[in-house]
Amino acid sequence: MDPAAMSPPAVALLDVAAGALLLTAVLVVWRRDLPTILRIFTAHGIALGALVGVLAWAQRSVELGLVAVGVLAVRGGLLPWLLRRALARVGPARREPRPVVGVAASLLAVAALVMLAFAVAVPVVELGGSAATRAVPVAVAVVLIGLLVLVTRRHTISQLVGFLLVDNGITAAGFLTTAGIGLVVEVGVALDVLLVVLVLQVLAGRIRDTFGEVDLGELRELRDR
Amino acid sequence: MLSLWQAIRRVGRVAEPAPAGPAGPAPAAAGELAGSVQVRHVDAGSCNGCEVEIGAAFGPVYDAERYGARLVASPRHADALLVTGVVTRNMAEPLRRTYEAVAEPKAVVAVGDCARNCGVFAGAYGVVGAVADVVPVDAEVVGCPPRPETIVAALRLLTGR
Amino acid sequence: MTTTLPVAALAFAPIAVPALTAAGCAVAGRRTAGAAGVVCALAMLAAAVGLGARVVGSGPVEVAGLRVDALSAFMLVVIGAVATIVAVATPAHVATEVAAGRLAPRTARRQGVLVHAFLAAMTLAVLAADLGVLWVAVEATTIVTAFLVGQGRTRGSVEAAWKYVVICSTGIALALLGLVLLNHAAAHARPGADGPGLDWAALVAAAPALDPGVTRIAVVLLLLGFGAKAGLAPLHAWLPDAHSQAPAPVSALMSGVLLAVSFSAILRVKVIADAALGAGFARALLLGAALASLTVAASLLLAQRDYKRMLAYSSIEHMGLLALGAGIGGVAATAAVLLHLLGHGLVKSAAFLGAGRVAQLTGTSRIDRVRGLVATQPGLAAAFGLAVLALLGLPPFSLFASELAIVRAGLGDAVGWAVVVALVLVVVIGAAMLRHTGRMLLGPAPDGPGAATAPRRLPGGTALALAGGLVVAAALGVTAGPLTDLITQATQTLSGAP
Amino acid sequence: MVAAGLLGAVAGVVAMTGTAWSVALPGLLPLTGLEFDVDPLSGVFLAVGGAVAVAAGIFAVGATRHGLDRPGVQAALPAFIGSLLLVPAAGSIGTLLWCWELMALTSLVLVVAEHRERPAVASAGLWYAVMTHVGFVAIMVGMLVAAGPAEDGSFVAVRAGAADLSPAAASLAFLVCLAGFGSKAGMVPLHPWLPRAHPEAPSHVSALMSAAMVNLGVYGVVRVGIDLLGGGPSWWWVTVLVLGAVSAVYGILQAAVGSDLKRLLGYSTTENMGLVLVAVGACGMFAAGGDRALAGLALTAALLHLMTHAAFKTVLFLSAGSVLHATGSRDLDALGGLRSRMPVTTAAFGVGALSASALPPGAAFVSEWLLLQALIHGLPAPGVVPAVVLPLGVAAIALTAGLAVATFVKAFGIGFLGRPRSGAAAAATESGPAMLAGIGLAALACVALAVGPTVVLPTLADIAGGLVHAAPAVTGTVAIELVGVTGVLSPLLLVAASAVGTASVVGGVRLLARRRDRRRARLWDCGAGPLSARMEYTATSFAEPLQRVFDGVLASEQDVDVSHHRESRYLVAAVSYRRALPDRVERRLYTPLLHAMTTWGRVGRGLATGSVHRYLGYGFVTLCGLLALLVVTR
């Protein structure tokens, strides 16, 4: 099947889904209120599921459709639920403590990162040439934004969100470039991600127990200085 | 340097002509010393009057060295002790040790009245006695202080020149 | 290639044995678990040897998603050897910890399970034919070891665990992105034909046809990602924290096995990169990582205050040296890199086990609180001192041979300047480590309270493990013996020949 | 140990006479392979090392019997001797480096052997370990650069490939090697480890290090510079010569003002290796200038001086060990009066000191005479550089010779003669027979080299001539006769003449003096009572005039502290005087370096602040940078 032969409505839907993906990622950076961030993150997962769904529809692939449902369930349902549960458990702090880099600066950085992602992904787009691969830069941008969140956010849950953004971006990139990277690997990756989140959730609880707070900036016991 | 040279030329010889050799019995050691006596001076409690005269005896005018006598720093190098002054308590033992340190054959010259018979210090509380009370004396020089000529004469008895 | 059943069993054994042992540990008692650990490790080593002989004799073995080539076999030997050393020393360590009340029996049991799960994941990573499976296995080790690092439940260990998981997962996620892009490039490598997917051998074969633009991005991401797990700068920072907080046997395993396996992944990526992009690209990246790692290690070793962290930074240093060797490339340097992996694994595991014993005896991991170890613990001090000297690359230990070969290859090449810079850093590192170690070992016995109570003799297992590791490393430094062929073949594998 | 030494010595002697053998062991040392190749030059060093090992080994037997050596030392010593002997036998770069580091490792273990007794040992061990490591890296880089065009690392191949080496690469290789090997030879400014490590090691180890191990530094310079690289330009060797001269003067100056017996001997090693380097430098300079005969002469002088230095330094260090064993002190200020209590040790030390002070008929006089002959006859060579360098070289040697005399008069006179300055020295007892046998053996070697250097000289001249492609520069059996230049010296006749002179003086005195019994008397104490040991001159006071003279170079630190009685400032209760003589080169060169390292370490700690954000940031920034780079370079 030639992916280049995607129908125009499918292309439009794909663009919408990709746009939603990027927008939600940016919103995560913008907001500091954790419940809101989690809601946005849910939207992000749903957008990812939708993206896969559009691809499945465009390719008329039932298998891919099933995968889309799975992605939607995990990224839009299970993971946000886990995060909400974790947030509820780690205590009353509902706001991101003072981030390492201010919101305004973060947003500027996001702009730069998006441009970088678009520039970097040019060869990928050129190689693929389909409508789907044209959306790869968005996925790369999401990865970079996720990294930014990881680097700048001090709340355990925010950092988890950043990690999951990275992961979502990669998943998106995977589906946008080709039809996936083999079933065993896909399942393995999904399982790994899930387990990592679970582990981090447990650790977040322990941090709360041992340090009495959730500010990662306070994790400075182990250092050489 | 030039002025020193001129002084040397102007002064010329200072030493007085040698008087006739001293008469009298030479100490036993003199024969073996045969014209060479190294002298170690010991101040056993002198008022320093004798020292001034000894200095004069070895100065250019009397020039004791011309007879083969020479002052040295160590009793080991010496053949004769030139002892001045009464022997005080503190100096009795050092004098004895100095005498022991001199190699055989050796001679002792008691210079000045104090050394001979305690002079004016006789019976003073810090005085052990005359030199002869501590070490055997071979020759004596009379005077308080003795004249350089007599010191030189005593030394000439030892050197035999 | 036809694969007979026994060979297939042999190929699966390194994964299956530790997996089964892990299951066994969950139910068995402590003593049984310890013995099982030793048996498991020996079995792994035996399987590795068997596979190695088979691979050397008649080429790679492929069974159901696994692919045993010379490199895999060699890495299995590394894993087996280090695992054996650690397994021998573990019972004594655990017993002491339990006796001191620092380790609950339940936690000890869990440690047994996790360690063997970790080993299974590592062997899977080494044996996987598919780079995707390799990635899954490497990421799985993060999950497994997270709880080993955080086992102490102290502030330090929880913090270390968090940093470990976050940094490694993030790093390894980058590698996943790289794999996705590589897959993308592979799919377009031969238009019309079925793409090679992520099968390493197929990728190597197809590499010249890969799109350079995409492959470049993929290689950068893969090297950064696996580099994080291998302890290379810039994503190295988890390493000292995790190594210093994990129990000594786990630190030994992480340093000797985890880093080595991750580095073998880098080596595999480099083969593809060289074939697709020419030798210069990966070389530049690796040399950069090497010098950065060495600089970081030197900077932090100079005024180091904690001897476990000292060993951890030394691991970063050695990973830097490995990256240097890999960057230099060529037959000589690659062979040296492989030998170095093995030598470092042996020596570093011995060093960490020794450090663990020191910590148990002194109750501190601070350098300035340990004094006169030679006077109080002659055997332990000798082993620890020799291990440090071996880490500095002194003969007769094999690290000397491998470092010499790396430098020789590098100085004969255009990258001589990098080698010289690296050597300067290595000298600085050596000076720092000698200083710290000398402070710990030398001098009169401290006369504080408790100094005399500790037994002078090492527990048998610990002594055996320390001596074994050092003796094997020394023997390897004198002659590689039967490993020579395996290394030669692995080098050929890494030179692109199938 | 003794057997290994004997084996080495015999092998060396055999090799010196021209029987070369080689063996390749590709299976050993993975990836590189070992290759041994003994030629006459190796033979010299094998023989010297072996001989020193024999003497030190016998001494060690005694030391072990006295319980001086711990098990670790007993195990490491044979390994050290073995590696020491393997270094000159190495036939390839890899082999040499392997043996070299093995030697470093084993000697390090030996240096720190007595760490429990003195805190200085650990510090000395650190200095030694670090500087050896630095030196090793330099040697490795230098030799591998030199091996650039060669097919493999064997010396044969390197020699053949040296012609294809670019001049810049060859110079780089040589200079880096010089730094590495020079530091092993104690060359200033790379010497600070030497006066630390040599004294702190057990004495037989000091002897091995100072008499045998340092030689290998010179071996390396000769092997790489003259043999493998085939000579090279004149300026290489001027550098060697100047560094050698500086080392010689600086080393002996420090020795002359020091009062720690073993540290003094360590600095003397720096001095003697400096002299050897002067000779090697002169050899290279002459060879580069085309005067091969003189080059041979200079190299012969270097080899002979190595031998004599090995002999007398063994004696001196072993005797110092014997003294240390008997008194527990190596501070000259606390020794003295050992003659009557340790007669054998004293006699041996006297022989060693005479040899070391380069006075006829001492052993070192012959070698220094040869060296001076080479320098003097080299002056007519054209060029401004020789005209400047050679007189300065002679001046340096001359100054060295003078100061060496002062040093060893002090070491022997203060340490062994006079009256004991401490209770320990007064209670000293002579060491056991094994220790004395070791010392005696080395002392015999000293005497043999002093009286009969002509036994070895023609062989050495042959070897040196072979290296610089010239005819042997020295012949003769009774007298040393130089070939090509006029110069003749007969140590044997000198000794004979002195003996005849002594006999005639004794006879004359017997004839002329009146027979009197020799009287024993108390010392002349100015009559003031017995002299106490505190009135004696000490090593510090003995060296004080020299220290004043050279204060501009030494920069001593003196501290006079006068404390008064409480009642009056004019009543002095106590005067304390302290003098420290820090190594100035060290202070100027190494202190800033150490300071920089400390700063680096302090600043470097900022890399690990503990912040997970920062850690992630490292990766993030690198990733973005690399991606940007990819975009730019597309």
Add this chain to the structure above:
Amino acid sequence: MTALGVVGGVLQAAVVVGGAPLLLGLMRQVRARLEGRAGPGIGQPWRDLRKLLRKQSITPRGTTEVFRVAPVLLVAMTLVVAVVAPLVTTASAVPAVADLFVVVALLAHATVVIALAGLDSGTAFGGMGASREVTVLALVEPTALVAIFALSVPAGSTSLPAIVGTVLDDPQRLISPTSLLAAVALATVIVAETGRLPVDNPSTHLELTMIHEAMVLEYAGPDLALVELGSAMRLSVYLGLFTSLFVPWGIATTATPLALGVGVAALVVKVGVAGAVLAALEVFLAKLRLFRVPELLAGSFLLALLAVTTAYVLG
């Protein structure tokens, strides 16, 4: 070893041993006369020696063989130099020892032996004298060696007969700057080595100002005689060497009795004149402070170095 050498060697030994005390007597006499004194006569040193030989020897308690042997060695080594150096004849009795380095080092060795004896006595003065003597020696040695270097460059050899022969063949060399500079440097060396003013005052009685005397304060009798004789011989040998190197005329080149007689006479005259000049100059000099001595020696070292450089530059 030639007939001329052997005969010359014996003659030289005799002349030096016999004449050295007379030289000392001459110098003292010159000084005495210049100071306005009468003086004890040239033979006085011999009278002193005769007396010392008749006296008792003393061995201080606590001293060792070194103390006993040192005077003998001092004289023996100086005697060897007196035999082998070209003083009366250009040929040497033992040419293989007649090297300038050997000769200078042998004389230095004699000094060292006495310094060790001073240390052996264990007194404060012995140590002090040894320390000072050795310090001076250490500073003089370089000057001596470099001056030798300068002298041997034109001759192409350090063999003494060769150097003297070269000068005889080509007397013009003597007025070259090299030769003059070296002569001044060597003269300083001799003054310092033989303990003359301004470095050391041979007739001082004050221990604290002594250098040489302080070391030998413990000697008595025949031992002291040997020390005194040795010092006198050193002075004669040094002056003899100096005159042979810079004023070689009259030295015997053949073994005829006439030539030998002339050689002896020339040696006596030359050394006598040199000694008298030295003694006369001493009258004008005060002893330098001990710590000013190095400045003097540094100056002479510089002169020697200049001599070498000019030897090279002027060919």
